[in-house]
Structure formats: structure tokens, C-alpha cells
Amino acid sequence: MTVMYSASTDESTLTAGFVAGDERALEGAYSRWSPLVYTIALRSLADVADAEDVTQKTFVSAWQGRHTFRADRARLPAWLVGIAKNTIADTHEARARRRRLEAELVASITVQGEETHEVDIADRIAIADEISLLEPDAQRVIRLAFFDDLTHSEIADRLGLPLGTVKSHIRRSLHRMRTRLEVTHAAPRP
Structure with a gap:
């Protein structure tokens, strides 16, 4: 039986499909929760391109690691936000590293x-x-x-x-x- 996911699909059905590897469930999860992830990233990073990048990385990471999701520990949107926060932290660290390298290069010349x-x-x-x-x-x-x-x-x-x-x-x-x-x-x- 093919499950169609829409905005009205209940969260448990969408989560089950996501964990089972149904790409339509991934599309449904992205449609439903990417605005949340994007907003959190944009508020933290203050850069549209970085926020878009974090959103994409979050869903790719979640999809690749969906086997680690535990519904008894968190709801899917909370798990996605956790992944997003880690990805945002990585982006801040990469920015800091880049600034240090730029400063070191300028200092060396x-x-x-x-x-x-x-x-x-x-x-x-x-x-x-x-x-x-x-x-x-x-x-x-x-x-x-x-x-x-x-x-x-x-x-x-x-x-x-x-x-x-x-x-x-x-x-x-x-x-x-x-x-x-x-x-x-x-x-x-x-």
C-alpha cells in the first residue's frame, strides 16, 4: 500500500514512513519542518545562504541517520532541531576558523x-x-x-x-x- 503524505498527515504516520526509509515521507517531513529549521538557522547565523545550507545538511544528515532516531526519546521535529543546532554550531566554528586563518594570513603579510x-x-x-x-x-x-x-x-x-x-x-x-x-x-x- 502506498502512503501519500500531505500537510494533514499525522505526525506518527509521517515519522514511521521517514524511519522506514520512504522518500515520500522525507519529502513530507521536509515540507513540514524545513521552515522551522531554516528559521532557527537564520536567526543564529544571520545569513540566508548559510541558513539554506544548514537546512539542507540537517535533512541530509537526518535521512542518512534515520536508523538512529528513537521515537521513545523525542519527536521527529525535536530530533531535527537537535541536528540543526549541531549543524549551526559547526557553521559557527567554520566561520571562526576561517576568520582566524584570514587574520593569521593578514598578520603574516x-x-x-x-x-x-x-x-x-x-x-x-x-x-x-x-x-x-x-x-x-x-x-x-x-x-x-x-x-x-x-x-x-x-x-x-x-x-x-x-x-x-x-x-x-x-x-x-x-x-x-x-x-x-x-x-x-x-x-x-x-
């Missing part, structure tokens, strides 16, 4: 104290060289972020890339550049 103009030029050349070693898409993203001072969303719009791809390019590129610059700056100068 900022001229400190009484350095000469030659050092400033040398640092700029080193950074330009590091950028040139990146993949073409990553180069465009980094240049738009640092030289044109565009936000992640503006870069995504300009290049026609998904926001998550832009963020990944920036995160990976900053990490690679920072690692290579640390090695370069750690080498003794003649």
Missing part, C-alpha cells in the same frame, strides 16, 4: 615596526606569487575577495559559482598560502 619599503614590496611579490600558484578558480576568488574587497555572496554572484564553493576556495586557498608563506618566512634570509 603585514609589515611590522620599522620595516623598509623593500620588505613591503617583497611581501607583495611573495603574495602575488602564492596566488599565482592557486587553481584558476581559486585565484579569481582570492583576487576578488582581497583586492576588490567583495563579500562571499558578491563573489558567488559575479563568478556564477555556488556560495559554498566560493567559501571553500577561500578557506583552502588561505590555508595553502599561509602554510607556504610560513615556510618562506621561516627560511633564513641571506
Whole structure:
């Protein structure tokens, strides 16, 4: 017997179908509770794209882990909210990590104290060289972020890339550049 899930389907029937792996139940659960998950994510993250990403990750995670759901411990919407809160925390941590990497990169290339103009030029050349070693898409993203001072969303719009791809390019590129610059700056100068 095929069960059709709608807005009027009772929660226990929808939950049973979800746990049993009925994709129509997943669709019904998403339809019913994604606005709740999205609202919680948006309030915490204050970013539409991140809230959308958290909503998607929450339902993917729930679907993949549906065998761990226990109806005697929580209702399905409460379980989904718990997954969403963990995903939101992960997003906040990823943001903090990215900010730390960006700050470390800026700190590693900022001229400190009484350095000469030659050092400033040398640092700029080193950074330009590091950028040139990146993949073409990553180069465009980094240049738009640092030289044109565009936000992640503006870069995504300009290049026609998904926001998550832009963020990944920036995160990976900053990490690679920072690692290579640390090695370069750690080498003794003649």
C-alpha cells in the first residue's frame, strides 16, 4: 500500500514512513519542518545562504541517520532541531576558523615596526606569487575577495559559482598560502 503524505498527515504516520526509509515521507517531513529549521538557522547565523545550507545538511544528515532516531526519546521535529543546532554550531566554528586563518594570513603579510619599503614590496611579490600558484578558480576568488574587497555572496554572484564553493576556495586557498608563506618566512634570509 502506498502512503501519500500531505500537510494533514499525522505526525506518527509521517515519522514511521521517514524511519522506514520512504522518500515520500522525507519529502513530507521536509515540507513540514524545513521552515522551522531554516528559521532557527537564520536567526543564529544571520545569513540566508548559510541558513539554506544548514537546512539542507540537517535533512541530509537526518535521512542518512534515520536508523538512529528513537521515537521513545523525542519527536521527529525535536530530533531535527537537535541536528540543526549541531549543524549551526559547526557553521559557527567554520566561520571562526576561517576568520582566524584570514587574520593569521593578514598578520603574516603585514609589515611590522620599522620595516623598509623593500620588505613591503617583497611581501607583495611573495603574495602575488602564492596566488599565482592557486587553481584558476581559486585565484579569481582570492583576487576578488582581497583586492576588490567583495563579500562571499558578491563573489558567488559575479563568478556564477555556488556560495559554498566560493567559501571553500577561500578557506583552502588561505590555508595553502599561509602554510607556504610560513615556510618562506621561516627560511633564513641571506
